[in-house]
Amino acid sequence: MPSKVTLLTRTKALANCAQDWHQWHPTFALGEKVCTVCGAKAYCPLCVSKPPGTNAKLITCALHRRERKEVEG
Ligand SMILES: [Zn+2]
Numbered sequence: 001m002p003s004k005v006t007l008l009t010r011t012k013a014l015a016n017c018a019q020d021w022h023q024w025h026p027t028f029a030l031g032e033k034v035c036t037v038c039g040a041k042a043y044c045p046l047c048v049s050k051p052p053g054t055n056a057k058l059i060t061c062a063l064h065r066r067e068r069k070e071v072e073g
């Protein structure tokens with residue numbers, strides 16, 4: 001049954017969210033991401049000066065992650 005598969009997929013996805021493995025999706029705002037599964041918000045501290053919400057998580061965006069990796073060598 002398709003509905004059962006969808007429920008299972010969502011249950012698995014939520015289990016991932018509980019372990020901080022969110023399905024981050026970029027938003028219209030630079031440096032801000034939203035989890036398509038649980039709706040949690042995240043932001044890159046190097047792109048955004050202030051968090052979009054009190055529960056927002058810190059996630060360095062791909063651009064800044066690469067820069068930091070180069071610096072760290
Ligand atoms: Zn999530």
Ligand SMILES: [Zn+2]
Binds near residue numbers: 031047064
């Ligand atoms: Zn960034």
